[in-house]
Amino acid sequence: MSLLRDENLGGRERPRPTLHELRATPETVHWGYFSASRAPSLRVASGDIIRAEAVTHHAGDAPELMMDASVQAIFDGVPIEDRNPGVHILTGPIHIEGAKPGDILEVRYLQMTPRLRYGSNLAAHWGHLYRDFGKERVTIYRVDEACQTAEAVFAYDFPGKYEVPGTITTEKECCRMPALRGVRVPVRPHLGxxxxxxxxxxRVSSIPPGKHGGNIDNWRIGAGSTMFYPVQVDGALFSIGDPHISQGDGEISGTAIEASLDVIFQLFVRRDFQFPSPLLRTANSWMTHGFDEDLDLAMRGASLDMLELLTEHYRLSRDDAYSLMSVATDFSVTQVVDGRQGIHARICTAVFPPDGQ
Structure with a gap:
């Protein structure tokens, strides 16, 4: 039942965490990939807190609104030929002292704040319905901080195909068009x-999600949530990127509202339990994830991992867990646009007795 409790330090007083700053610069980001051989941008101890910058690779969709000098420096400082094989700007990696393969890295996301007030949604050629539209379209949104909503301020048709990560487009005023007048969407900042x-x-592409985490695109990975990632290499080498201010399940057009975020999170190395894939804990639920090019196989992966959560950590029998999964677990499509598609399975913690939480 250790997964269901806070980190257990055997009765010892937890040491006071150190607060670290990790700015996103050309030297501290890696564009388009995860790598076990990349030198750490930061070294921390288990329990430390990090305040880090996550920069969107779509800042060039409206550079006058989505770029400041530091973001511009990343776009200028990382050559196009070094932005591969994926597309996302990742800040890190962070080496966590003592983390070893077989451990679990617990990441408590404490705060996510938009860096600027604007974000971009691209209806892209990798979007699910691109064949029905035959073009790519950018919609720029503005955040209303008082209402915690976002509204579209203008849109434009992207010239050609968006194929170079970090493309900077200076569209002309005459090409702008109104979009979604009167519509407001809730702001829910999270890391894609x-x-x-x-x-x-x-290099391992940043585009497909996997056992390491990566491009999961679950909008619930925001402030107040906790993620558990299976450690695969010494030091864990944790990175963040692909920040969003809102997204629906499916991410059907190809992107969310892509916007840079300032993120505060706390890292713990856990050795008191194991889990085979990225696991999410929110204020009132658990979520398992399944990934595959075949959505049926992604569904099977999320199902088997939910079965493991219920049997190994809630001590249900397999038969009881299977019944509970059918009557109380919601299975939803996380995204269908990253090549390797995603399913997440959600069970509310309120269904369990209080001592099981």
Whole structure:
């Protein structure tokens, strides 16, 4: 039942955590990949708190609104030929002292704040319905901080295909068009991509999600949530990126509202339990994730991991767990646009007796 409790330090007083700052610069980001061989941008101890910058690779969709001098420096300082094989700007990696393969990295996301008031949604050629539209379209949104909503301020048709990560588009005023007049969407800042380095040679693309985390695109990975990532290499080498200010399940057009975030999180190395895939804890639920190019197989992966959560950590029998999964677990499509598609399974903690939480 250790997964269901806070980190257990055997009765010892937990040491006071150190607060670290990790700015996103050309030297502290890696664009488009995770790598077990990349030198850490920061070294911390278990329990430390990090205040880090997560920068969107879509800042160039409206550079006058979505870039400041520091963001511009990243776009200028990381050559296009070094932005591969994926597309996301990742801040890190962070080496956590003592983390070893087989451990679990617990990440408590404490705060996520938009860096600027604007974000971009791209209806992209990798979007689910691109064949029905035959073009790419950018919609720029503005955040209303008082209401915690976002509204579209203008849109434009992207010239050609968005194929170069970090493309900067200076669209003309005459090309702008109104969009979604009167519509407001809730702001729910979260990280589309975050995770540990996979145990694999060379660069691993930031686009597909996997056992290491990566591009999960679950909008619930925001402030107040906790993620558990299986550590695969020494030090875990944790990175964050692909920040969003809102997204629906499915991310059907190809992106969320992409916008840079300032993120505060706390890291713990856990050795008192194991779990096979990225696991999410929110204020009132648990979520398991399944990934595969085949959505049916992604569903099976999320189901088997939920079965493991219920049997190994809530001590239900397999038969009881299977019944509970059918009557109380919600299975939803996380995203269908990252090549490797995602399913998340959610069970509310209120269904369990209080001593089981």
């Amino acid at each position: 991509t975050a995770g540990v380095a996979p145990d694999a040679p060379g």
